[in-house]
Amino acid sequence: MFRKRSGSILCYACGKLNRADAPACFYCGRRNPGLWGLAPGLGRWMGRLDFAGLVTVVAVAAYVASLLLDPGSLLSARSPFDFLAPSGLALEHLGMTGAEPWRQGRWWTVLTAIYLHGSLLHLVFNLLWIRQMASDVEEVFGHARFIVIFTVSGALGFVLSNFVGVPYTLGASGAVFGLFGAMVYYGRQRGGFFGQAVLKQYGTWALVIFVLGFLPGFHVNNWGHGGGFAGGFLAALVLGGGRSEHGTHRVLAALCLGLTAAAFALALWTAFAA
Numbered sequence: 001m002f003r004k005r006s007g008s009i010l011c012y013a014c015g016k017l018n019r020a021d022a023p024a025c026f027y028c029g030r031r032n033p034g035l036w037g038l039a040p041g042l043g044r045w046m047g048r049l050d051f052a053g054l055v056t057v058v059a060v061a062a063y064v065a066s067l068l069l070d071p072g073s074l075l076s077a078r079s080p081f082d083f084l085a086p087s088g089l090a091l092e093h094l095g096m097t098g099a100e101p102w103r104q105g106r107w108w109t110v111l112t113a114i115y116l117h118g119s120l121l122h123l124v125f126n127l128l129w130i131r132q133m134a135s136d137v138e139e140v141f142g143h144a145r146f147i148v149i150f151t152v153s154g155a156l157g158f159v160l161s162n163f164v165g166v167p168y169t170l171g172a173s174g175a176v177f178g179l180f181g182a183m184v185y186y187g188r189q190r191g192g193f194f195g196q197a198v199l200k201q202y203g204t205w206a207l208v209i210f211v212l213g214f215l216p217g218f219h220v221n222n223w224g225h226g227g228g229f230a231g232g233f234l235a236a237l238v239l240g241g242g243r244s245e246h247g248t249h250r251v252l253a254a255l256c257l258g259l260t261a262a263a264f265a266l267a268l269w270t271a272f273a274a
């Protein structure tokens with residue numbers, strides 16, 4: 001049912017009509033224009049996917065799992081920022097990233113750590129921002145590019161902070177800054193009254209939260225924030241804004257989702273089975 005093997009399909013790369021069983025697109029020459037019959041189903045599924053909802057479910061599930069893995073840590077909070085904070089060991093098992101995990105070869109943590117949070121406040125703060133921005137980002141970039149921008153910017157923020165030597169880090173803040181960066185790119189590119197308004201709103205949010213990160217006591221990974229912003233801006237630059245979402249975006253988005261799922265499988269395997 002999900003696969004369409006007969007009749008006609010639209011090439012995922014150029015959007016033109018081909019036979020479903022054509023080995024290469026008649027127009028642009030791309031091989032497998034219907035992605036083994038999966039392209040139409042992928043498009044329908046992704047068009048309906050509530051990615052902000054998926055991020056919420058995964059992040060909340062990972063947070064609950066991190067608390068349950070080491071329940072003793074629940075009682076040791078010293079400040080509101082530590083309230084219901086999972087232990088470092090539990091977070092390491094689930095795929096927290098940083099220069100230390102990198103030294104041990106755990107490259108997949110740049111993906112898993114996006115969904116892990118060190119306290120209830122940290123989790124709620126990031127999820128509120130993602131849900132606040134999701135409709136704007138989907139309006140401007142579509143469902144597939146939202147997934148790509150979120151994943152690429154979250155991972156790039158961690159790559160940068162791991163590279164400069166932040167020992168341990170986690171959270172969706174880098175990806176949140178990636179959404180800021182993508183919207184700032186869009187506002188600049190679109191221009192006019194609407195573009196200016198987008199640029200002003202998202203630029204202000206990004207600047208205010210970035211500056212807040214330097215306040216003493218917050219222990220914020222500012223490299224992750226800056227790297228995430230740059231990653232989102234670059235991803236938007238490469239993918240482009242506007243309504244013309246095509247199959248290549250969906251393939252990239254499916255790749256991001258698949259890699260993230262594989263990263264969690266690797267983290268769990270390394271922690272509990274290897």
Ligand SMILES: [Zn+2]
Pocket residue numbers: 011012013014015016025026027028029030033
């Ligand atoms: Zn084509």
